[in-house]
Amino acid sequence: MSSLAGVSLGRGRERAGTAPVLRITRSKGAAALGLKELWEYRELFWFLTLRDIKVRYKQTLLGAAWAVIQPLFTMLVFSLFFGRLAKVPSDNLHYPIFSFAALVPWTFFANGLNLSSNSLVGSSNLITKVYFPRLIVPAAAVISGLVDLLIAMLVLVGMMLFYGVGVQATVLWIVPLTLLAVISSLGVGLWLSALNVEYRDVRHAVPFIAQFWMFITPVAYPSSLLSEPWRTLYGLNPMAGVVEGFRWALLGANTAPGPMLAISSLAALLILVGGAFYFKRMEKSFADVV
Amino acid sequence: MSDVAIRVEGLGKRYRIGSHKKRYKTLRESLAGVASGSLRRARSLLRGEPVRTPPPSIWALRDVTFDVRRGEVLGVIGRNGAGKSTLLKVLSRITEPTEGHAEIHGRIGSLLEVGTGFHPELTGRENIYLNGAILGMKRAEIQQQFDQIVAFAEVEQFLDTPVKRYSTGMYLRLAFGVAAHLRTEILLVDEVLAVGDAAFQKKCLGKMSEVAETGRTVLFVSHNMDAVRRLCTSVCLMRSGQLAGIGEPVSSINAYFESDAVAEYVDDGPALPGEDLRIRAVKIEQQGSARDWFEYRMPLEIAIEYEVFQPLQNLLLGFDLYTSNGVPVFRSYDLAARGMGSREPGFYRSVCRLPGEFLQPGLYYVQLLAGLHRLRWLSKEKITVGLKLAGSRESDVDFPGVLCPRGDWRVARVGACSVSP
Numbered sequence: 001m002s003s004l005a006g007v008s009l010g011r012g013r014e015r016a017g018t019a020p021v022l023r024i025t026r027s028k029g030a031a032a033l034g035l036k037e038l039w040e041y042r043e044l045f046w047f048l049t050l051r052d053i054k055v056r057y058k059q060t061l062l063g064a065a066w067a068v069i070q071p072l073f074t075m076l077v078f079s080l081f082f083g084r085l086a087k088v089p090s091d092n093l094h095y096p097i098f099s100f101a102a103l104v105p106w107t108f109f110a111n112g113l114n115l116s117s118n119s120l121v122g123s124s125n126l127i128t129k130v131y132f133p134r135l136i137v138p139a140a141a142v143i144s145g146l147v148d149l150l151i152a153m154l155v156l157v158g159m160m161l162f163y164g165v166g167v168q169a170t171v172l173w174i175v176p177l178t179l180l181a182v183i184s185s186l187g188v189g190l191w192l193s194a195l196n197v198e199y200r201d202v203r204h205a206v207p208f209i210a211q212f213w214m215f216i217t218p219v220a221y222p223s224s225l226l227s228e229p230w231r232t233l234y235g236l237n238p239m240a241g242v243v244e245g246f247r248w249a250l251l252g253a254n255t256a257p258g259p260m261l262a263i264s265s266l267a268a269l270l271i272l273v274g275g276a277f278y279f280k281r282m283e284k285s286f287a288d289v290v
Numbered sequence: 291m292s293d294v295a296i297r298v299e300g301l302g303k304r305y306r307i308g309s310h311k312k313r314y315k316t317l318r319e320s321l322a323g324v325a326s327g328s329l330r331r332a333r334s335l336l337r338g339e340p341v342r343t344p345p346p347s348i349w350a351l352r353d354v355t356f357d358v359r360r361g362e363v364l365g366v367i368g369r370n371g372a373g374k375s376t377l378l379k380v381l382s383r384i385t386e387p388t389e390g391h392a393e394i395h396g397r398i399g400s401l402l403e404v405g406t407g408f409h410p411e412l413t414g415r416e417n418i419y420l421n422g423a424i425l426g427m428k429r430a431e432i433q434q435q436f437d438q439i440v441a442f443a444e445v446e447q448f449l450d451t452p453v454k455r456y457s458t459g460m461y462l463r464l465a466f467g468v469a470a471h472l473r474t475e476i477l478l479v480d481e482v483l484a485v486g487d488a489a490f491q492k493k494c495l496g497k498m499s500e501v502a503e504t505g506r507t508v509l510f511v512s513h514n515m516d517a518v519r520r521l522c523t524s525v526c527l528m529r530s531g532q533l534a535g536i537g538e539p540v541s542s543i544n545a546y547f548e549s550d551a552v553a554e555y556v557d558d559g560p561a562l563p564g565e566d567l568r569i570r571a572v573k574i575e576q577q578g579s580a581r582d583w584f585e586y587r588m589p590l591e592i593a594i595e596y597e598v599f600q601p602l603q604n605l606l607l608g609f610d611l612y613t614s615n616g617v618p619v620f621r622s623y624d625l626a627a628r629g630m631g632s633r634e635p636g637f638y639r640s641v642c643r644l645p646g647e648f649l650q651p652g653l654y655y656v657q658l659l660a661g662l663h664r665l666r667w668l669s670k671e672k673i674t675v676g677l678k679l680a681g682s683r684e685s686d687v688d689f690p691g692v693l694c695p696r697g698d699w700r701v702a703r704v705g706a707c708s709v710s711p
Contacts, residue, residue: 020396020397021393021394021395022383022393022394022395022398023391023392023393023394024380024383024386024387024391024393024394025387025391025392026386026387026388026389027386043428043429044423044424046423047419047420047423048420048423050416050420051409051412051416051420054411054412054416055409055411055412058411058452125406125407126406126407126424127384128384129384129402129403129406130382130384130400130406130407130424130425131382131383131384131400284385284386287379287384287385288305288385
């Protein structure tokens with residue numbers, strides 16, 4: 001009967017199964033993930049996500065426009081410098097839409113990474129006053145970014161119309177690809193948010209990590225620059241799979257990234273599961289340290 | 291078959307010292323620590339010294355064992371740092387115990403603060419749902435009680451206004467309103483009543499006794515002895531992390547005033563932004579010095595030291611004096627000295643002199659009052675100072691009553707007996 005954070009739920013003997021018995025004790029060894037408990041707290045997860053979304057658009061000058069400005073201006077700069085001047089190849093696509101299709105999921109990933117890694121420290125008032133599975137906090141931060149992603153997707157659709165890119169059946173792959181981006185962002189976010197509670201200088205490392213990661217992801221350039229098997233191995237960076245996947249699914253870039261995506265999915269899952277266990281292990285001291 | 295709601299056995303919580311001063315580290319320090327640590331270890335190995343020195347730590351809670359029966363309202367009292375809040379944090383699963391365990395039989399909710407998670411940008415309505423969910427309420431439960439919460443908080447017209455535009459009073463009412471409608475079988479409450487003006491506190495207290503009367507199990511941590519006495523069916527007294535006693539409210543509260551109540555209150559913390567007034571000290575003195583107990587035959591002085599940050603009009607400063615079992619004896623303000631007080635910024639000391647042979651020997655407590663006349667109360671927490679009066683003579687006997695004024699008796703023979711012997 002041992003499960004997460006030293007708490008286990010059993011059935012009370014006294015009240016014929018109505019009163020759950022909660023046992024509070026020191027947790028030992030590797031804690032379980034407590035997915036069942038996470039499910040029980042799904043409403044809180046929903047409300048926190050909603051809060052993050054609402055707060056993001058209130059009290060900002062441009063509101064939802066920020067979701068577009070960030071990838072749009074990066075795209076303009078990339079198109080000018082990489083597309084026009086450096087003549088970076090773009091898999092026979094127009095460079096602006098080639099880079100924008102990558103920047104949409106990339107921006108989601110980078111923002112999710114940034115928000116989730118600061119989320120625990122930012123919610124210290126909650127963590128020291130109320131119990132709930134702490135995993136909810138970084139998860140809500142990542143998921144709330146989906147609204148931004150959706151808005152940016154609308155602009156992408158506009159660009160597809162402008163460049164006359166036809167929609168194919170592969171477009172349905174966007175859903176699992178987005179899920180992969182969520183898993184990657186949350187996975188890294190879990191590691192960083194837990195580390196950030198213990199070590200406050202992680203906060204300064206996050207923007208650097210995000211920037212560095214963008215350069216090692218085929219956002220401004222195509223992964224087809226690499227030859228096999230290196231291109232497939234490139235998938236170890238899960239965002240490489242996501243970005244190439246987006247281009248393939250939406251723009252019909254003829255670079256079906258099948259094996260690469262398989263590697264990316266595996267890598268993302270490993271990061272997520274590892275991050276979740278690390279997070280769980282650190283969770284019990286959050287309230288004492290944060 | 292037992293009717294136990296909370297069972298606590300040998301519960302202990304250890305904190306590392308220094309973790310208060312600087313609770314988090316930086317990665318750089320850790321890395322440097324590893325390096326210098328191994329150097330130090332190598333050096334001490336060479337010298338043949340013991341290698342490991344345990345990090346200094348403190349037991350905030352130790353060997354605490356008690357049961358709370360279903361429907362019981364257990365008060366937890368003790369001076370600051372006695373472990374009351376740590377106990378509550380462990381029981382609400384915010385932090386893990388270091389040793390021992392606790393069993394909670396039933397759905398538990400904890401209120402360690404009102405308005406946890408309130409977001410200023412969100413509207414009253416949105417905050418009700420968010421705060422409710424944070425406290426562990428299901429959406430259906432919140433919906434069901436939504437109207438009652440709104441009615442309690444009296445914010446009907448402002449439901450769709452961001453709470454940052456609320457007055458402090460509205461904000462607190464809304465926050466307490468959500469908390470008061472938490473319908474769990476077991477409730478852990480930490481001094482949530484210590485906020486707001488007197489009328490609001492009264493309202494909250496009323497709501498709390500309603501909760502207590504519905505047969506729910508409540509663990510209530512408070513410094514407000516009056517509230518503890520009124521609400522609790524039993525009271526446990528904490529002393530430096532350990533359970534010093536558990537029993538009838540009156541006897542536990544007496545034990546608290548006997549040995550734990552501070553005979554002096556001192557606050558030298560920094561001023562908060564926007565603060566008008568800060569009570570810096572409350573001291574009781576006899577013949578110019580503080581002591582553990584005071585001779586009831588001699589006059590004594592109750593001194594209040596306070597700092598005024600903003601010019602204040604109509605300041606009321608004084609105290610209520612209660613017997614240890616909560617009977618109010620009197621209230622006194624410093625108005626008498628200067629008329630309705632207006633104060634320029636500065637450090638002040640108001641002293642009230644009580645005559646000797648006025649109060650019976652016994653335990654009393656002085657509860658501080660500070661406010662702007664007909665406007666609002668100023669001090670956020672209830673500052674309470676214990677007062678122990680005793681007689682130093684062997685011949686002292688207990689008389690009934692609270693007061694012992696030396697009546698001005700005159701005796702005279704006014705005539706002969708009506709019946710001759």
